[in-house]
Amino acid sequence: MGLARERVVALAGNPNVGKSTVFNALTGLRQHTGNWPGKTVVTAQGRCTHRDRDYVLVDLPGTYSLMAHSPEEETARDFFCFGGADGAVVVCDATCLERNLNLVLQVLELQSRTVVCVNLLDEAGRKGVRVDLDALSERLGVPVVGASAGRGKGLDELLNRVEEVLDCREPPKPLMVRYPPAVEFAAATLTPLLGRRLKGRLPARWTALRLLEGDGSLLDALSAALDWDPRQDGEVRQAVEEARADLARTGLEPAELNSVLVSALLRTAREIAQAAVTAQQKPEEDRDRRLDRVLTHRYAAIPMMILLLAGVLWLTIQGANYPSALLSDGLFWVQDRLTDLFAWLGAPEWLHGALVLGVYRVLAWVVSVMLPPMAIFFPLFTLLEDFGYLPRVAFLLDHAFQKARACGKQALTMCMGFGCNAAGVVGCRIIDSPRERLIAILTNSFVPCNGRFPTLIAVITMFFVGAEGGAWAGLKAALLLTGVIVLGVLATFQVSRLLSATVLKGVPSSFTLELPPYRKPRVGQVIVRSILDRTIFVLGRAAAVAAPAGLVIWLCANVTVGDMTILDHVTGFLDPFARLIGLDGVILTAFILGFPANEIVIPIAIMAYLSTGTIQDAEGLGALHQLLVDNGWTWLTAVCTLLFSLFHWPCSTTCLSIAKESGSFKWTALAVMLPTGVGVLMCFCVATAARLLGLA
Amino acid sequence: MNDGFLNTLGVGESGVVAGVEAESAMRRRLFDLGLVPGTAVTCTAVSPAGDPAAYLIRGAVIAIRGRDAAGVRLGGELWD
Numbered sequence: 001m002g003l004a005r006e007r008v009v010a011l012a013g014n015p016n017v018g019k020s021t022v023f024n025a026l027t028g029l030r031q032h033t034g035n036w037p038g039k040t041v042v043t044a045q046g047r048c049t050h051r052d053r054d055y056v057l058v059d060l061p062g063t064y065s066l067m068a069h070s071p072e073e074e075t076a077r078d079f080f081c082f083g084g085a086d087g088a089v090v091v092c093d094a095t096c097l098e099r100n101l102n103l104v105l106q107v108l109e110l111q112s113r114t115v116v117c118v119n120l121l122d123e124a125g126r127k128g129v130r131v132d133l134d135a136l137s138e139r140l141g142v143p144v145v146g147a148s149a150g151r152g153k154g155l156d157e158l159l160n161r162v163e164e165v166l167d168c169r170e171p172p173k174p175l176m177v178r179y180p181p182a183v184e185f186a187a188a189t190l191t192p193l194l195g196r197r198l199k200g201r202l203p204a205r206w207t208a209l210r211l212l213e214g215d216g217s218l219l220d221a222l223s224a225a226l227d228w229d230p231r232q233d234g235e236v237r238q239a240v241e242e243a244r245a246d247l248a249r250t251g252l253e254p255a256e257l258n259s260v261l262v263s264a265l266l267r268t269a270r271e272i273a274q275a276a277v278t279a280q281q282k283p284e285e286d287r288d289r290r291l292d293r294v295l296t297h298r299y300a301a302i303p304m305m306i307l308l309l310a311g312v313l314w315l316t317i318q319g320a321n322y323p324s325a326l327l328s329d330g331l332f333w334v335q336d337r338l339t340d341l342f343a344w345l346g347a348p349e350w351l352h353g354a355l356v357l358g359v360y361r362v363l364a365w366v367v368s369v370m371l372p373p374m375a376i377f378f379p380l381f382t383l384l385e386d387f388g389y390l391p392r393v394a395f396l397l398d399h400a401f402q403k404a405r406a407c408g409k410q411a412l413t414m415c416m417g418f419g420c421n422a423a424g425v426v427g428c429r430i431i432d433s434p435r436e437r438l439i440a441i442l443t444n445s446f447v448p449c450n451g452r453f454p455t456l457i458a459v460i461t462m463f464f465v466g467a468e469g470g471a472w473a474g475l476k477a478a479l480l481l482t483g484v485i486v487l488g489v490l491a492t493f494q495v496s497r498l499l500s501a502t503v504l505k506g507v508p509s510s511f512t513l514e515l516p517p518y519r520k521p522r523v524g525q526v527i528v529r530s531i532l533d534r535t536i537f538v539l540g541r542a543a544a545v546a547a548p549a550g551l552v553i554w555l556c557a558n559v560t561v562g563d564m565t566i567l568d569h570v571t572g573f574l575d576p577f578a579r580l581i582g583l584d585g586v587i588l589t590a591f592i593l594g595f596p597a598n599e600i601v602i603p604i605a606i607m608a609y610l611s612t613g614t615i616q617d618a619e620g621l622g623a624l625h626q627l628l629v630d631n632g633w634t635w636l637t638a639v640c641t642l643l644f645s646l647f648h649w650p651c652s653t654t655c656l657s658i659a660k661e662s663g664s665f666k667w668t669a670l671a672v673m674l675p676t677g678v679g680v681l682m683c684f685c686v687a688t689a690a691r692l693l694g695l696a
Numbered sequence: 697m698n699d700g701f702l703n704t705l706g707v708g709e710s711g712v713v714a715g716v717e718a719e720s721a722m723r724r725r726l727f728d729l730g731l732v733p734g735t736a737v738t739c740t741a742v743s744p745a746g747d748p749a750a751y752l753i754r755g756a757v758i759a760i761r762g763r764d765a766a767g768v769r770l771g772g773e774l775w776d
Contacts, residue, residue: 399744
């Protein structure tokens with residue numbers, strides 16, 4: 001037995017039923033699960049061992065059906081048809097089992113070695129919903145296991161049942177949905193013919209129904225996978241045409257067939273649910289409806305959303321202050337020790353300069369500036385996600401995206417962009433229409449990512465709040481930052497609209513979005529997950545680019561050509577243009593050198609101003625403010641720096657993601673030019689207007 | 697209970713689906729969500745701009761744009 005090959009088990013389920021949680025719990029492979037539909041677009045695979053048998057679990061995209069009306073459904077269906085799975089697990093949400101059974105019944109038509117996993121039993125219990133698992137199993141004809149995957153309950157039993165179902169010689173005889181007699185008759189006339197050709201590779205009855213429906217995408221997949229194209233097969237084609245004509249004579253037009261099949265599936269699902277589920281009064285559902293009414297209120301919803309954002313930012317700014325200072329003290333203390341070490345070793349000055357003052361110092365800056373805000377922002381954000389608020393944001397913002405002829409799910413990818421634009425760009429896979437996906441990809445960097453927050457926060461605090469600190473200053477900074485973000489969101493709408501009207505013309509595709517039930521966030525899990533999956537990942541990436549960037553910056557500031565350093569040459573060259581848009585040569589150089597990671601923009605600028613050749617720790621924002629003012633900064637410089645930080649080229653990682661996701665150099669170039677163009681134009685207008693009016 | 701079309705339901709109002717008249721891709725999508733004739737639907741929320749709206753369909757809340765909801769005819773007869 002030990003030498004037996006791995007068994008492949010497909011994991012299917014509706015979106016948002018905790019399928020990814022089951023997958024993670026079984027395979028131990030960390031994969032982010034989000035409380036919104038359609039997160040998994042590509043199939044993830046993971047291994048697990050149970051009682052000395054190895055299993056490969058394939059996490060299929062969440063779908064409501066296998067009728068193949070979307071890329072996700074097609075992926076899931078094709079895997080069941082041609083993926084060579086030995087068995088399947090269908091994960092269901094116990095709180096709305098009836099709707100989930102639609103998918104279960106369709107899977108059973110394709111794969112009889114199936115185990116149904118009724119998940120979220122704990123949540124259902126709280127809602128007063130009871131599921132009779134034995135009755136359900138009896139009706140469906142396959143094993144049913146109850147689980148609460150979030151707490152790891154029921155998963156062992158699930159694997160036991162999977163093993164049994166795969167081990168038994170004869171596959172289970174699951175329930176077959178009865179379609180109207182005319183349909184059953186038509187299918188029956190085709191099955192013998194198809195059975196001979198399919199040779200058990202696909203269930204003949206299922207294939208017959210799809211041929212009657214005229215499912216074009218299946219025909220393509222069939223001819224590719226089985227080397228048999230029913231359209232080229234004269235005998236089959238004729239039989240299908242006759243059967244369809246017979247159906248039409250009984251009053252069933254082929255175009256209506258899909259509706260009839262779906263109705264039969266749903267009726268069967270309803271009958272089973274009525275037999276197996278007892279629901280009492282649902283207080284939680286009332287609570288959800290009340291919450292929805294408040295959170296989508298006609299006048300209050302948008303202000304509340306903005307207040308919530310401001311609150312999250314306030315907690316981030318306020319909470320990050322102290323640990324940031326502590327970290328920076330600690331890391332710079334280490335730097336002094338490193339300097340001592342180099343002196344003791346008698347290392348040459350240039351080596352110490354390049355490694356300690358260059359590489360280490362930039363790294364220390366990035367870590368102390370980035371880590372605390374991220375360690376606060378990401379968990380808060382994940383809590384909102386876990387609670388189920390993000391789909392509501394998409395719901396509230398959809399109208400604006402609709403007017404921009406874009407997809408409502410773009411609101412979700414935009415939210416991901418707050419964390420990291422590169423992640424937001426990859427997240428655009430959840431948008432089905434290629435045109436709308438491109439719009440979302442091209443506009444993602446219009447919202448500031450976490451790496452740009454330090455720059456924004458520092459400039460806002462120095463020039464518009466005052467460095468006196470305290471809760472009021474933090475609140476004011478949070479509100480101003482919120483204003484900057486709202487500006488970014490408005491720009492996203494406008495540019496999406498512009499793209500839809502020009503290079504990406506088209507009508508918006510239809511879209512439906514599930515608003516999942518509100519869930520009590522699992523605080524402990526959220527913190528662990530967001531720190532592990534997001535914070536460490538983003539920080540690691542930033543550190544990886546910051547280290548070499550530190551070296552380059554140190555070299556630029558220390559290698560002299562003629563009588564000036566390279567950095568001075570560059571800033572001098574850029575200065576005239578930069579002045580035109582309200583910046584100066586140093587700031588623009590800092591943005592260019594900050595291409596690998598936006599976090600290092602401010603440190604580079606400070607270094608250039610001080611011209612001491614290393615990155616300086618701003619000893620308190622007050623001293624930094626003085627330094628900037630001494631170098632000619634006014635409120636206008638600050639505003640233009642804010643604007644340019646919000647709208648300029650995406651960072652290198654984001655550019656790479658865009659190139660990969662769009663698969664085209666042209667679109668990547670546009671993604672760079674769009675925000676840069678907007679930024680330059682906006683800064684130019686603001687600077688010129690302010691100068692003409694004599695304000696600065 | 698309402699006749700008319702799905703997009704005309706106000707918050708808290710209900711109807712029973714009589715038929716779906718959208719173009720074929722959307723039609724199938726609405727079917728998959730359970731919007732077949734005989735299904736009870738309740739409007740649970742309308743976004744501030746009036747579009748899209750959210751509907752309770754077979755235990756799940758789904759947001760649908762007005763343009764698409766206008767293809768769902770109400771006034772059908774409820775199952776069992």
